Amino acid sequence: MDFLRLPEGSVTLTNLTVPACLIGKSGTPAADLVRIDLTLKDGRIAAPDGSLPRIDMKGAMVFPSFIDMHTHLDKGHIWPRAANPDGSFMGALTTVEADRIANWSGADVRARMDFALRCAYAHGTSAIRTHLDAIPPQHRISFAEFTRLREEWAGRIELQAACLTSIDRIDPEGGGEFAELADLVAETGSVLGCVTFPDAQLSDRLRAFFAHAGKRGLHADFHADETTDPSVATLRAIAETVLETGYDAPVVVGHCCSLSVQPEAEAMHTLDLVARAGINIVSLPMCNLYLQDRTAQDAPARTPRLRGVTLVHEMAARGINVSFASDNTRDPFYAYGDLDMIEVMREATRIAHLDHSRDDWVKAFLTNPATTTGFAQPSLDAGAPADLVICRARSWTELFARPQSDRIVIRQGRQIDRTLPDYAELDHLMDRT
Numbered sequence: 001m002d003f004l005r006l007p008e009g010s011v012t013l014t015n016l017t018v019p020a021c022l023i024g025k026s027g028t029p030a031a032d033l034v035r036i037d038l039t040l041k042d043g044r045i046a047a048p049d050g051s052l053p054r055i056d057m058k059g060a061m062v063f064p065s066f067i068d069m070h071t072h073l074d075k076g077h078i079w080p081r082a083a084n085p086d087g088s089f090m091g092a093l094t095t096v097e098a099d100r101i102a103n104w105s106g107a108d109v110r111a112r113m114d115f116a117l118r119c120a121y122a123h124g125t126s127a128i129r130t131h132l133d134a135i136p137p138q139h140r141i142s143f144a145e146f147t148r149l150r151e152e153w154a155g156r157i158e159l160q161a162a163c164l165t166s167i168d169r170i171d172p173e174g175g176g177e178f179a180e181l182a183d184l185v186a187e188t189g190s191v192l193g194c195v196t197f198p199d200a201q202l203s204d205r206l207r208a209f210f211a212h213a214g215k216r217g218l219h220a221d222f223h224a225d226e227t228t229d230p231s232v233a234t235l236r237a238i239a240e241t242v243l244e245t246g247y248d249a250p251v252v253v254g255h256c257c258s259l260s261v262q263p264e265a266e267a268m269h270t271l272d273l274v275a276r277a278g279i280n281i282v283s284l285p286m287c288n289l290y291l292q293d294r295t296a297q298d299a300p301a302r303t304p305r306l307r308g309v310t311l312v313h314e315m316a317a318r319g320i321n322v323s324f325a326s327d328n329t330r331d332p333f334y335a336y337g338d339l340d341m342i343e344v345m346r347e348a349t350r351i352a353h354l355d356h357s358r359d360d361w362v363k364a365f366l367t368n369p370a371t372t373t374g375f376a377q378p379s380l381d382a383g384a385p386a387d388l389v390i391c392r393a394r395s396w397t398e399l400f401a402r403p404q405s406d407r408i409v410i411r412q413g414r415q416i417d418r419t420l421p422d423y424a425e426l427d428h429l430m431d432r433t
């Protein structure tokens with residue numbers, strides 16, 4: 001239940017707490033929170049209006065609604081029928097592939113994506129980019145369902161899709177399967193994506209990727225180096241190709257876990273190239289904590305030593321635009337998760353030590369993903385939509401100590417019903433092979 005029921009209609013919320021960096025003020029890591037009043041009128045944040053009812057929010061923290069810029073809605077919630085056998089990356093890859101071939105009809109994909117969107121909406125997210133597995137014939141099925149859902153959800157959650165295929169399916173000479181996929185991406189107003197890994201023809205395939213993207217004016221979104229094998233360094237190859245080709249549309253690279261185990265000088269050199277190339281980074285710390293440094297199924301249990309998180313502090317210090325996102329939810333890549341950006345912020349803070357450092361990390365869950373994706377910038381300024389998440393917490397320690405299950409979510413000035421969908425809704429899809 002929400003911690004407070006607000007009256008319907010226009011209102012001034014007084015005594016809210018907000019990170020100073022979100023309202024253009026400077027704070028310090030030790031004192032980065034300020035108190036504000038917000039007037040909500042006609043679905044928007046408005047100039048102060050003394051005639052409206054005033055509600056004392058007693059220091060509750062307020063955020064604009066969140067952007068979750070790297071998700072996999074098409075895989076979401078398949079866990080009961082497709083559990084990862086050992087929690088490893090390879091276990092995830094093979095389990096998903098078998099499930100996709102056996103079960104991903106339009107109706108199946110649609111039901112699970114809609115369920116996931118209702119979760120995200122209830123938690124206070126208003127924009128999502130999802131990757132869609134795009135190995136033929138799945139690309140046509142999933143993009144068709146996605147396009148319908150994007151229309152149905154417009155005004156509640158703005159949606160973008162990025163195709164997900166593997167780099168070895170890109171013909172270095174151009175043409176073929178990837179050209180057809182790039183056409184579909186362009187037709188549906190989507191983003192061109194792929195997973196990179198070491199490959200004898202990596203540079204040629206990356207050049208072909210950017211040629212396809214450039215010809216169609218597409219943004220690019222990569223999965224790269226999701227491993228703790230230090231020899232895997234495709235992020236550097238992506239940065240080198242962007243610099244070589246002069247590709248100037250937005251590029252984002254997700255995961256980049258192997259940087260955390262590479263020799264320092266090597267990793268820093270890659271980050272210098274990433275900064276020069278203007279590449280955006282998205283870290284997926286919950287999924288990578290789950291997948292990385294796992295023991296194989298038949299080996300004795302071993303405690304993980306590594307966190308799998310990428311070098312977000314060193315990136316931010318170089319001016320690289322860093323974001324965090326959910327990634328997978330209840331599928332073989334991540335057994336848990338619910339598209340809750342407050343959870344992502346809490347876990348990222350713990351895993352990556354975002355506390356005791358800069359005073360603006362909160363932007364990595366709001367404005368940084370907007371800059372990367374082109375979604376509207378979340379804002380608390382007068383004139384912005386009154387899309388807010390308000391928590392019964394007056395400080396970071398109060399915020400991150402509890403799951404904030406009683407948060408208030410306001411969309412277009414109205415407090416929404418935050419009831420989460422029942423997993424039982426999906427039971428009829430789960431008893432398949």
Ligand SMILES: O=c1cc[nH]c(=O)[nH]1
Binds near residue numbers: 072075223226287328
């Ligand atoms: O983390 C990952 C990587 C590839 N595909 C996914 O769904 N998740």
